[in-house]
Amino acid sequence: MLDQSADGAFVEFERVQKSYDGETLVVKDLNLSMPRGEFLTMLGPSGSGKTTCLMMLAGFETATHGDIRLAGKPINNIPPHKRGIGMVFQNYALFPHMTVAENLSFPLEVRGMSASEREGKIKRALDMVQMGAFGGRRPAQLSGGQQQRVALARALVFEPELVLMDEPLGALDKQLREHMQFEITRLAHELGITTVYVTHDQTEALTMSDRVAVFDDGRIQQLAPPDELYEAPQNSFVAQFIGENNTLEGVVAELKDGIAMVKLDGSDAVIEAKAVNVDKVGDRTRVSIRPERVETNPDRLQDNAHTLQAEVLEFIYMGDIYRTRLKVAGNENFVVKTRNAPDVARMTPGQTVQIGWLPEDCRALDA
Amino acid sequence: MSDVPAATPQDETDAAGRLVAADGTPLKRSLARALRRQKLRALLLIAPLLLFILLTFIAPIADMLFRSVENDIVSRTLPETVETLGEWDYSSGELPDDAAYLALYRDLSVATEYKTHTRLGSRLNYETSGISSLFRKTGRGVEDMGELYQDQFEDLDAAWKEPETWARMMASEEWLAAEDRAATPLELRDGIAGALPNTARAYEQFAEFTQNEDGDDPAEEDPWAYVYAMLWLDLTGPVQMDAYQGPDAALLEAAAEAAPGFESQTWRAGFADIDNDWEDVEVWGTIKAYSGEFTSGYFLNSVDLQLTPEGIEKQDENQRIYLKLFWRTIVMSLAITFSCILLGYPVAWLLANLPMRVSNVLMILVLLPFWTSLLVRTSAWKVLLQQQGVINDILVWIGLISDANRLVMINNVTGTIIAMTHILLPFMILPMYSVMQTIPPSYLRAAKSLGATNWVAFWRVYFPQSVPGIGAGSILVFILAIGYYITPELVGGTKGVFISNRIAYHISTSLNWGLAAALGTILLAAVLLLYWAYDKIVGIDNVKLG
Ligand SMILES: Nc1ncnc2c1ncn2[C@@H]1O[C@H](COP(=O)(O)OP(=O)(O)OP(=O)(O)O)[C@@H](O)[C@H]1O
Ligand SMILES: [Mg+2]
Numbered sequence: 015m016l017d018q019s020a021d022g023a024f025v026e027f028e029r030v031q032k033s034y035d036g037e038t039l040v041v042k043d044l045n046l047s048m049p050r051g052e053f054l055t056m057l058g059p060s061g062s063g064k065t066t067c068l069m070m071l072a073g074f075e076t077a078t079h080g081d082i083r084l085a086g087k088p089i090n091n092i093p094p095h096k097r098g099i100g101m102v103f104q105n106y107a108l109f110p111h112m113t114v115a116e117n118l119s120f121p122l123e124v125r126g127m128s129a130s131e132r133e134g135k136i137k138r139a140l141d142m143v144q145m146g147a148f149g150g151r152r153p154a155q156l157s158g159g160q161q162q163r164v165a166l167a168r169a170l171v172f173e174p175e176l177v178l179m180d181e182p183l184g185a186l187d188k189q190l191r192e193h194m195q196f197e198i199t200r201l202a203h204e205l206g207i208t209t210v211y212v213t214h215d216q217t218e219a220l221t222m223s224d225r226v227a228v229f230d231d232g233r234i235q236q237l238a239p240p241d242e243l244y245e246a247p248q249n250s251f252v253a254q255f256i257g258e259n260n261t262l263e264g265v266v267a268e269l270k271d272g273i274a275m276v277k278l279d280g281s282d283a284v285i286e287a288k289a290v291n292v293d294k295v296g297d298r299t300r301v302s303i304r305p306e307r308v309e310t311n312p313d314r315l316q317d318n319a320h321t322l323q324a325e326v327l328e329f330i331y332m333g334d335i336y337r338t339r340l341k342v343a344g345n346e347n348f349v350v351k352t353r354n355a356p357d358v359a360r361m362t363p364g365q366t367v368q369i370g371w372l373p374e375d376c377r378a379l380d381a
Numbered sequence: 382m383s384d385v386p387a388a389t390p391q392d393e394t395d396a397a398g399r400l401v402a403a404d405g406t407p408l409k410r411s412l413a414r415a416l417r418r419q420k421l422r423a424l425l426l427i428a429p430l431l432l433f434i435l436l437t438f439i440a441p442i443a444d445m446l447f448r449s450v451e452n453d454i455v456s457r458t459l460p461e462t463v464e465t466l467g468e469w470d471y472s473s474g475e476l477p478d479d480a481a482y483l484a485l486y487r488d489l490s491v492a493t494e495y496k497t498h499t500r501l502g503s504r505l506n507y508e509t510s511g512i513s514s515l516f517r518k519t520g521r522g523v524e525d526m527g528e529l530y531q532d533q534f535e536d537l538d539a540a541w542k543e544p545e546t547w548a549r550m551m552a553s554e555e556w557l558a559a560e561d562r563a564a565t566p567l568e569l570r571d572g573i574a575g576a577l578p579n580t581a582r583a584y585e586q587f588a589e590f591t592q593n594e595d596g597d598d599p600a601e602e603d604p605w606a607y608v609y610a611m612l613w614l615d616l617t618g619p620v621q622m623d624a625y626q627g628p629d630a631a632l633l634e635a636a637a638e639a640a641p642g643f644e645s646q647t648w649r650a651g652f653a654d655i656d657n658d659w660e661d662v663e664v665w666g667t668i669k670a671y672s673g674e675f676t677s678g679y680f681l682n683s684v685d686l687q688l689t690p691e692g693i694e695k696q697d698e699n700q701r702i703y704l705k706l707f708w709r710t711i712v713m714s715l716a717i718t719f720s721c722i723l724l725g726y727p728v729a730w731l732l733a734n735l736p737m738r739v740s741n742v743l744m745i746l747v748l749l750p751f752w753t754s755l756l757v758r759t760s761a762w763k764v765l766l767q768q769q770g771v772i773n774d775i776l777v778w779i780g781l782i783s784d785a786n787r788l789v790m791i792n793n794v795t796g797t798i799i800a801m802t803h804i805l806l807p808f809m810i811l812p813m814y815s816v817m818q819t820i821p822p823s824y825l826r827a828a829k830s831l832g833a834t835n836w837v838a839f840w841r842v843y844f845p846q847s848v849p850g851i852g853a854g855s856i857l858v859f860i861l862a863i864g865y866y867i868t869p870e871l872v873g874g875t876k877g878v879f880i881s882n883r884i885a886y887h888i889s890t891s892l893n894w895g896l897a898a899a900l901g902t903i904l905l906a907a908v909l910l911l912y913w914a915y916d917k918i919v920g921i922d923n924v925k926l927g
Contacts, residue, residue, distance in 0.1 A: 074826050094829040095838075107827035111845045120841065121831035172832065 023083070024050040024208050025071065025176065030080035032066055032232075040066050042232040044080070048210070050175075053202050055211045057219040058229030059255075064212045065104060067229075068178050071210065072099055084176070095124075100169035100177040100207075104184070106161045108153035114140070114164050115149035121172040139171040140164075142201065158185035163194070170201065177202070180212045195222050216256055220244065228252050244304075249291050250379040253302040260308070260348050262301045266292050266378065274378040276301055280344025285320050287378040298381035305351040307375040310338075311358065312368050321370035324348065326361045336360065340369070442905070449898035452676035455668065458501040459488040463672040471666040471690040481665070482648035483614075486526060487579075490607035491586050493520045495594070507893055508678065508687065509667045515658050522655035526648075527606025530613040533643045540632055547608070548600035549628050551584045562598040576625040579611040616640035666690025679899035703883070703900065710880045711907070713798060714862035720802045721809040721858045722851060729813035729850065733820075747810050755804065759871045762800040766791040766872070792874025800872045805861055809854035816850030852919055860908055880904060 025048040032041035041063045048054050056064045069075040070082060073094035082089045084097065109117050115136055122132040140146045143163035153161055162182055169177055179198070183191045199222045202209045213219055219226045220240040228235045228243065228251070236243060236252045247253035250261065267284060268275035274289035276299055287301050309315050327346060328339040335351050338361050342348040350369065352358050361367060400408040424431075456463045461484035469477040492498040502516030534541040548557065556568040567588035574581045587608055588599035595602075616637045625633060652659035670690045671678060678688045685701040686693050695701070728747065732740050750758060765771045768787045776782045790796055820843060828838035866881040873882070880900060887897035915921070 072826070072830055074829075094826075095832050095834055097830075098832070099830055101827065101830040103823050103827055105821070105823060107821070107823040109824060109827070109842055109846075120828070120833070124831065124833045124837055168831070 022049050023047040024052075024085055025210070026081070026083040026086075027067070027071075028081045028083070030067075030070065030077045030082060032063070032070060032075065033078045039078075040232055041070075041077075044232075044234060046227060046234065046237065048208060050208055051203075051206050053199060053209045053211065053222060053224045055213060055219040055223035055226045056229055057213055057216060057226050057255075059214060062229040063232045064214075064229055065180055068101075068180055068210060068212055072101055072178055073097055098172075098174050098176070100172065100174035102162075102165045102169045102177070102179040102182040104180040104212075106153070106165040108161055108165055108168070110153055113150050113152055114145065114156070117153070117164065118168050118171045121168065125172060135171055139167040142170070143167045143197070159187070159190050162186060166194075166198070170205070170207075173205070174207070176208045176210070178210045178212075181214070182211075183213070183215075183218065191218075198222065220256070228255060230255070246290075247302065247377065247379070250300045250302065250381070253300075253377070253379060258305050258349060258351075260303045260305060260342075260345075262303070262343055262345055262348075263381065264299060264301060266295050266297045266299055269295050273373070274299070276378055278343040283322055283343055285322070285376065286373040287376040288374055290377045291379040299378045300381050302377045302379055303371055303375060305337075305349045307371050308350045309370050310350060310352055310361070310367060312370070315370045316372060319370040319372055320376070321368055324367055324369045326363050326365045326367060328363060329361050331360075340367075342369070445898045445901055447898075448895055449679050449902045450675045450677070451895065452671060452678065453674050454501055454504050455671050456674060458492050458497050459485065459668065459672075461485075462488050462668065466665070466669045466672060469665070469669065471662065471669055474662060476649070476660060476662055477665055479648050482652055482659075485652065486523065486610070486648050487583070487607070489519060489523050490527065490583075490605065490610075491590070493523055494590050494605065496520075503892070505667055505671060507682070507896065508671060508689075509663060511658070512664065512667065515656055515664065518656050519652070519659070524606055525655075526651040527608075527610040529610075529646070530643065531606045531609035533639075534609050534612065534636060537636060537639050538632055540629070541609075541636075542603075544599075544601055544603055546629060546632070547584065547604050550633070551581060552588075552600070557600070562600055563592055563596055566592070567599060570627050572626055577612065577615040580608060580615050583608040583611040612636070613640050613643060613645070617645075663690070679895040680903070682896055683899045683903050703880070706878070706880045706883055707903070707907070709794075710863055710904075713794065713801075713877075713879070714859050716798055717801050717805060717862045718809075718855050718859045720798065721806055722855065724802065725806055725809035725813055725854065726847075726851070729810050729817055729847075732810070732814045733817035734822075747807055750804065751807055755867060756871075758804060759800055759868050762796070762803070762872055763791060766796055766799065791872050793876045794873075795877075796872040796874070797869050797877035797879075800868050801862060801865060804868060805858045808857045808861060812853035812857065813847065813850035816853070817847050820846045848919075852915070856912070856915065859911070863908060864904065 025046070027044045027046040030041060030044040031039055033039050044067065046054075056067060058064055066075060070077050071084075071089070073089060073092070076090065084092070089097070108114075109120070112120065118136045118139055119132050122135060127135075136149070137146065140149060143166055145160060145163050145167060148156065148160065148164070153164065156164065162185055166179075166182055169179070182198070183194050186194060195218055198209075198211075201207070211219075211222065220243070223240060225237060225239050226243050227237045230251050235255075236248045238246075238248075243252065244257050247256060247259075253259045254261070262276075262278050262285070264276040264278040264285075266274050266289075267277045269289055269292065272289050274287050274292055275284050276287055277284045278301075285301065287299075292299050309319065312321075315321065322342055324340040324342045326338060327341055330337040330339075331354075334354055336354060336358070338350045338352070339346075340348045340350060402408050402411045404411070462481060465481045465484040466477060469481060489498055492501065498516050498520045499513070502513040505516075506513035531541075540546045551567075551570060551573055553568040553570050556562065556565060559565040567585060569581055569585065584599075584604060587602075587604050591597050591599045591602050617640050646654075649660070658664055667690065670688055676688065681688050681693060682696070683703050685696045685704045687696050728743070732743055732747070734740075735743065763770070767773070768789060768791075770791075772790065773782075773787045777784050777787065782788060790799070824842050824846070825838050828842040829835070833841065863879075864881050865879060866885055869877055869879045870882050870885075873879070881904070884897045884900045884904075887893045887900070912921075
């Protein structure tokens with residue numbers, strides 16, 4: 015039904031803006047291009063405009079400005095029911111007056127499928143989410159997690175090419191959620207469905223997606239595969255939002271060949287960092303270092319590693335790792351994670367240690 | 382996955398396999414106990430309301446139900462006649478024998494004094510017209526029947542004129558000696574009831590009336606002519622003079638000797654003199670047919686039947702109106718309910734879906750009729766709908782109809798339906814609105830995302846969820862409409878009136894409260910029946926009133 019456009023993008027947002035009240039922009043300048051079959055996650059804090067983007071794509075909200083294209087065609091010309099987009103709503107939106115089976119039957123009926131054909135598809139879809147025994151129940155007679163699975167089955171039963179999911183796993187316990195994360199990604203890849211998935215759980219985003227779009231303040235802050243997002247955040251918001259992060263604030267003292275020398279606040283130390291998001295000497299910057307990239311064993315520090323003096327404030331034993339809170343250059347929330355291994359020493363509060371890291375693990379970002 | 386229902390939990394059970402609570406009592410019983418305590422507390426809280434409802438609502442309804450079958454007026458006013466008629470068979474076609482006329486004479490003589498005979502007349506007039514005037518006329522003539530004997534006794538001996546003679550003869554010595562004879566209940570002389578049973582009885586009735594109604598001393602009042610008639614009856618019958626031991630025995634003996642020679646007439650002849658309708662077997666048949674304490678007559682009348690002496694018959698052609706009225710009331714109420722649904726649904730939808738500010742204004746428009754007097758609104762419709770009214774004027778002006786063919790839209794069915802739809806519309810809109818408000822817009826979106834067109838999404842997803850609102854609104858509107866009174870009265874003319882207008886007529890004009898009660902009871906039953914049917918078909922759980 016939907017053809018891939020020439021440049022390979024299946025879903026495209028171009029300079030999209032959205033305002034509900036004519037006063038504030040909920041979505042500011044959104045640009046996004048998804049190839050067919052991709053699993054893309056929109057990740058961001060509450061109120062950052064994720065649902066709004068999804069609704070615009072599904073056709074329930076119109077963009078105030080800009081174009082949204084589906085398979086190369088401007089979406090405004092296609093009414094919602096012809097877009098063939100499966101959707102899992104944030105509150106499931108299962109029809110309360112129909113049984114589970116009738117809910118699943120609905121999209122098939124409106125497509126004029128015969129009863130026998132419907133039956134097979136419904137059964138397969140319900141089995142897919144392990145809900146085969148619940149076909150005769152009303153949504154109100156199901157637990158939250160079961161409703162969620164039915165909503166998922168309903169969105170998939172008519173085999174859409176694009177599926178939008180708005181926090182579909184929000185109500186599930188951890189174990190079930192992990193299981194469903196796995197199921198959804200498996201299904202999406204098996205069925206070759208293009209998926210836009212909304213969540214504000216970063217682990218979910220990282221484990222499931224091909225690419226993650228980090229939303230904040232109505233903008234995509236960074237759009238990248240999970241590893242890149244984690245390893246190479248483009249700005250301090252992403253660095254803070256994804257995973258755990260240590261930030262040291264300072265001023266750019268020197269800038270050359272993509273390397274910035276940063277003079278830290280609250281100490282005389284000058285450290286070397288990769289200049290990712292700084293423009294010129296004298297700019298304020300936030301230097302970001304991941305806790306697991308900090309080395310505490312001086313023997314293992316490489317030659318070019320940078321070292322600093324630190325005071326141990328807290329030591330937490332977490333089983334597989336040790337989590338140590340240090341005071342570094344006036345920052346009391348500097349966290350270090352070390353493996354629980356025979357050659358790694360446990361630190362005691364009050365102790366002064368030497369820590370270090372490689373310059374390439376240290377990123378100078380916007381302040 | 383782990384939460385597919387498979388494992389059965391291991392619960393505590395007793396020997397019989399029932400679940401038990403922690404302390405060993407069966408779970409069912411301890412639950413029931415806990416609930417009972419809760420219920421009792423709740424009941425105490427609502428007790429004042431319950432009492433209020435019982436007194437002001439249930440009691441009048443019970444009274445209405447009772448009135449619709451109550452009929453003791455006949456047996457209370459004509460007790461002896463009713464008893465005597467027990468053996469009489471209407472279908473023989475013969476008039477009852479003279480004993481019945483005698484009984485009637487006795488009953489009516491008393492009833493006339495109490496003036497209850499006219500009320501009985503009106504009651505029986507509902508069943509056979511003309512009886513009311515017959516009773517009134519008889520009330521005036523019944524005195525004459527006794528005076529025939531009174532005159533002859535008084536001619537025989539002037540002592541019979543004296544109230545004291547009677548008192549001496551009838552009352553006991555103690556009573557005669559009593560201080561305040563106006564207040565002391567009359568006590569008969571020993572043996573007088575055996576000697577002159579009818580007279581004693583009549584005198585007693587006279588004394589009771591004199592004391593209770595007039596507050597006078599019977600010994601100082603002239604007895605009724607009826608008492609003289611009874612004396613003649615006793616004296617001409619098998620007399621047991623030896624049983625009488627009081628004073629004036631000689632006077633009585635003289636009377637007993639003269640009485641058989643008095644001018645007399647049969648009781649029947651006496652009544653025939655007053656009005657020869659008394660020789661009409663129909664009149665007697667009616668009295669007999671309605672002599673029971675309870676009657677189905679009002680209910681039969683309500684469905685265009687009547688209880689005649691021969692049994693249940695159809696009402697005369699020109700009096701068959703109630704079935705038609707009931708039918709019309711139901712059909713028109715359904716029409717009104719239906720048009721309320723048609724007009725109310727879109728409004729409720731707008732109310733539930735427009736932005737708050739706009740919907741608030743709209744809500745005021747919906748509620749506005751509530752704040753205007755019913756009479757004003759109804760009169761406004763008169764202005765709009767009448768033949769020289771606004772709507773007709775406009776239609777004529779734009780040339781849609783000619784001046785000669787102005788539409789008749791008021792004082793008929795159309796007028797009633799239009800005005801009542803307007804008046805009852807808010808009762809449809811409000812419950813619909815309250816239900817629609819709870820339907821999140823995401824359902825419609827979900828339906829559309831699943832491929833449904835706007836119409837299918839509405840019809841298969843939104844509409845079924847709004848049905849409880851329609852149900853609640855319909856029940857409200859229908860029940861209100863079926864008992865509506867003022868609007869049909871004002872704009873209904875003759876063709877657009879409801880059964881309730883007829884009920885009102887019987888309550889305030891014809892004063893046939895029994896029939897009004899029976900009509901009301903049938904109306905109540907019809908509503909309950911429809912409610913029951915609704916419950917069976919749609920299910921009352923599907924009704925949401927807010
Ligand atoms: N219908 C609406 N009218 C007006 N403002 C709205 C509407 N829907 C959302 N907003 C506003 O737009 C902003 C973005 O909302 P959106 O629902 O897209 O957030 P979200 O990223 O999905 O958040 P969450 O993770 O909590 O679901 C919020 O500030 C919200 O208040
Ligand atoms: Mg959302």
